[in-house]
Amino acid sequence: MARLSGFYLAYYAALGAFTPYWSLFLQSRGMQVGAISVLMSLWYATRIVAPSTWTTMAARSPRPIRWLHLGCWLTLLAFAAFLLPLGFTGLFAVMCAFCFAYNAVMPQFESITLSHLATQPHRYGQVRVWGSIGFIVVVSSYGPLLDHFGAASLPWLMLPLLAGLMASAYANHYEHPPREADATDQAGFRTRLRQPAVRAFFVAAFLTQISFGPYYTFFAIYLGEHGYSASRLGLFWTVGVLAEIGVFFLSARIFRRWDAGKVMTVAMLSAALRWWATALWPENVWLLGLAQVTHALNFGAFFAAAMQLLARFFPGRLNGHGQGVFYGLSSGVGGVAGALIAGQLWRFSGSTAFAAAGGFALLAAIIAWRWLMPAQANARRSTG
Structure with a gap:
C-alpha cells in the first residue's frame, strides 16, 4: 500500500504545479489566450492515444513494469x-x-493498483488520497514561490518532482502481471461497450471533462483578471483539494451506503452549480471559496465512482482496456474539446465560458440519473 501511495503522491505533486500554474508560465513566455488554449489542449489530446498505446504495449511485454519506468524517464x-x-x-x-x-504512465499504474486491490476495490480511495495530499502540498506552496520568483521559474521548480516520480516507479511492480488480451477478451470488451449503461457512463464522463475546460485551462488567468494573486489561486486550489481528500478517506464508507451511479449523478450536479457560481460571482471571495469546496464532489467523488464503475463494467484483464477508453475519451477527447471551447468562449468573457461549463455538467448529471442509477439498482436486485 505504501509503495502504491508513494507513486500517486509523486505523480499528483507534479500535477499540482502543472495544472493550476502552467498557463501562467505560458503567459510569461509571451503566449496569448488563443495560443495557450491550443497548447493546453495538447495535455488532453495526448490522452486520446497515450493511455491505450501504453497499456497495450505493457500487456504484450513479459516485463510490463519496464514500460512504467520508460514512461517516467521520457x-x-x-x-x-x-x-x-x-x-x-x-x-x-x-x-x-x-x-x-x-x-501514458497513470492508466498503466491504475491497473497495477487494481491488481493489488483485486478483492478490495473499495480501498482505492485510501491509496489515491495520497495523490491529493501531494497535490495540495505543492499547489499551496508553489503560489507564494511563483509570486516571489515569477512564473518563468516553474520548470525549475517542477523538475525535482518529476525526478521523484521516476524514483517511485522503481519501487512498484505488478501483483499479477497481465497477459496480452486474446480474441475472446477483445470480443467480450466490445460486447460490454455496447451496453447502454456503459455508453452512458462514457458520455457522462466526456461531458464532465468538457465542463472542466475553463477551470483547468484559464482559471489562473480568470482570477488574475479579477485581481487575485498566484498565492490566492493556490489557496483556492488548496481548499478544493482538502475537501477532495476528505472524500477519498471516506470513500469506502460512501460506497457501502450509496451506489456509484448515484454518487456520480450528485457529483455532476454539484459541478454545474460550481461553474455557475464561478461565472456569476467571481469577486465574492467567500462564495468562490465555497464553490471550490464542491471539488470534493465534482472531482473526488466523481473519480472514485468512475473507478468503481470501471471495475464493475470491465473486470479482470478487461480493466486495462476500460481504463484506456476512459482516459482517452473523457480526459482526452473531452479535455481537448473543453480547452478549445473555453478558448473560443473566452472571446466573449470568462464568465460566459464558465456558464457554458455549467450546462455541460448538468447534461452529464441528467444522463447519469437516467441510465446509471437504474443500472446500479438492477445490478443490486440481480445479486440480492
Whole structure:
C-alpha cells in the first residue's frame, strides 16, 4: 500500500504545479489566450492515444513494469526541454512529447493498483488520497514561490518532482502481471461497450471533462483578471483539494451506503452549480471559496465512482482496456474539446465560458440519473 501511495503522491505533486500554474508560465513566455488554449489542449489530446498505446504495449511485454519506468524517464527528459527559450513551435513540440509520456504512465499504474486491490476495490480511495495530499502540498506552496520568483521559474521548480516520480516507479511492480488480451477478451470488451449503461457512463464522463475546460485551462488567468494573486489561486486550489481528500478517506464508507451511479449523478450536479457560481460571482471571495469546496464532489467523488464503475463494467484483464477508453475519451477527447471551447468562449468573457461549463455538467448529471442509477439498482436486485 505504501509503495502504491508513494507513486500517486509523486505523480499528483507534479500535477499540482502543472495544472493550476502552467498557463501562467505560458503567459510569461509571451503566449496569448488563443495560443495557450491550443497548447493546453495538447495535455488532453495526448490522452486520446497515450493511455491505450501504453497499456497495450505493457500487456504484450513479459516485463510490463519496464514500460512504467520508460514512461517516467521520457516524462523527465521531455520536461527538461522547457528550460530552453522556446517559441510557440518549440513549446508545441515539447508539450506533445511531455504530455504523451506523462499521460501514458497513470492508466498503466491504475491497473497495477487494481491488481493489488483485486478483492478490495473499495480501498482505492485510501491509496489515491495520497495523490491529493501531494497535490495540495505543492499547489499551496508553489503560489507564494511563483509570486516571489515569477512564473518563468516553474520548470525549475517542477523538475525535482518529476525526478521523484521516476524514483517511485522503481519501487512498484505488478501483483499479477497481465497477459496480452486474446480474441475472446477483445470480443467480450466490445460486447460490454455496447451496453447502454456503459455508453452512458462514457458520455457522462466526456461531458464532465468538457465542463472542466475553463477551470483547468484559464482559471489562473480568470482570477488574475479579477485581481487575485498566484498565492490566492493556490489557496483556492488548496481548499478544493482538502475537501477532495476528505472524500477519498471516506470513500469506502460512501460506497457501502450509496451506489456509484448515484454518487456520480450528485457529483455532476454539484459541478454545474460550481461553474455557475464561478461565472456569476467571481469577486465574492467567500462564495468562490465555497464553490471550490464542491471539488470534493465534482472531482473526488466523481473519480472514485468512475473507478468503481470501471471495475464493475470491465473486470479482470478487461480493466486495462476500460481504463484506456476512459482516459482517452473523457480526459482526452473531452479535455481537448473543453480547452478549445473555453478558448473560443473566452472571446466573449470568462464568465460566459464558465456558464457554458455549467450546462455541460448538468447534461452529464441528467444522463447519469437516467441510465446509471437504474443500472446500479438492477445490478443490486440481480445479486440480492
